[in-house]
Amino acid sequence: MPAVQDLRQALPKAEIDWVVESAFAPLVARCDGVGRVIPCDLRRWRKSPFAAQTRREWRAFKQLLQAQDYDSVIDLQGLTKSALVSWLAHTSPKGLRYGLDNQTDGSSFEAPARWVADVAIPMELHVHAVQRSRRLCAAAMHYTQTGPDCYGLKPGGMAATAPVLKGQGSNTFAPRKPRVALVHGTSRVDKQWPLAHWVALGQRLNHSGFAVALAHGNAAEKATSEAIAAQLEDAWVWPTMGLDALTDTMAQCAGVVGVDSGLSHIAVALGLPHVQIYNFDTAWRTGPTNDAPKSARQVSVFDSPCPSVDAVWQAWESLDTPVLCR
Numbered sequence: 617m618p619a620v621q622d623l624r625q626a627l628p629k630a631e632i633d634w635v636v637e638s639a640f641a642p643l644v645a646r647c648d649g650v651g652r653v654i655p656c657d658l659r660r661w662r663k664s665p666f667a668a669q670t671r672r673e674w675r676a677f678k679q680l681l682q683a684q685d686y687d688s689v690i691d692l693q694g695l696t697k698s699a700l701v702s703w704l705a706h707t708s709p710k711g712l713r714y715g716l717d718n719q720t721d722g723s724s725f726e727a728p729a730r731w732v733a734d735v736a737i738p739m740e741l742h743v744h745a746v747q748r749s750r751r752l753c754a755a756a757m758h759y760t761q762t763g764p765d766c767y768g769l770k771p772g773g774m775a776a777t778a779p780v781l782k783g784q785g786s787n788t789f790a791p792r793k794p795r796v797a798l799v800h801g802t803s804r805v806d807k808q809w810p811l812a813h814w815v816a817l818g819q820r821l822n823h824s825g826f827a828v829a830l831a832h833g834n835a836a837e838k839a840t841s842e843a844i845a846a847q848l849e850d851a852w853v854w855p856t857m858g859l860d861a862l863t864d865t866m867a868q869c870a871g872v873v874g875v876d877s878g879l880s881h882i883a884v885a886l887g888l889p890h891v892q893i894y895n896f897d898t899a900w901r902t903g904p905t906n907d908a909p910k911s912a913r914q915v916s917v918f919d920s921p922c923p924s925v926d927a928v929w930q931a932w933e934s935l936d937t938p939v940l941c942r
């Protein structure tokens with residue numbers, strides 16, 4: 617998203633389309649400057665490549681992708697699947713495909729991405745994931761990257777199917793007091809924070825005048841959310857929501873504390889006060905950056921085997937967040 621904002625500033629007349637997995641399409645649609653959002657389901661299609669439904673959806677995807685001839689096609693992922701999309705896209709007579717020339721520390725990189733690119737751009741080895749995309753686009757389009765990360769992520773309207781809480785006006789999720797979202801769910805067990813730590817943190821937030829909200833993406837995460845909420849004075853387990861509704865709902869929170877996960881990165885993009893918890897020293901690659909003006913609002917905390925409750929609480933209290941009476 618910051619790469620899109622860079623492109624808009626450097627090339628105001630540029631028309632920018634974005635190919636993305638369908639599950640993330642509603643999120644990309646909220647990014648300022650994106651024209652067509654072209655959804656695909658490569659993850660699902662490769663599980664049943666010869667099924668009739670897969671063939672139909674694949675043809676429809678290619679038709680949508682190839683409806684436009686592009687002056688530039690930029691592969692920001694450096695994977696075989698993204699190289700396939702880059703190769704399938706049609707270019708104008710002078711159009712070029714751009715990609716990464718090499719792997720960077722801790723990232724996935726697959727050789728076909730370099731083979732497909734007309735121009736493969738070398739990247740320094742130790743670079744933040746967001747900066748990698750910004751620098752790749754700047755090198756491809758011949759402009760100088762400047763300024764802090766700007767995401768351009770704009771929350772949309774609330775989902776029509778969202779439950780309405782009585783006495784809270786037209787805003788279905790407006791809290792009666794500031795609410796902090798706890799993001800405990802992650803696809804990797806070694807990134808998780810102990811349940812007892814979440815409970816202790818939630819209790820401190822409650823005692824400081826905050827309500828607590830808990831998101832979930834599957835049945836196991838919902839059970840964890842309910843286990844945490846059961847031990848707090850003021851906590852609400854959010855109903856099941858799509859990524860777009862989760863983004864819109866989280867945007868109304870006073871802040872977010874979460875592990876290294878997609879929802880935590882959305883909190884960064886929304887500019888919310890945020891503490892991101894790391895059990896590994898990898899915050900430099902994916903965590904909140906120290907670029908102004910967000911440095912006083914977003915920090916990461918690392919320790920092994922995991923950060924303590926005190927460390928996370930101290931990080932939270934250091935942020936520019938609402939000050940409430942205890």
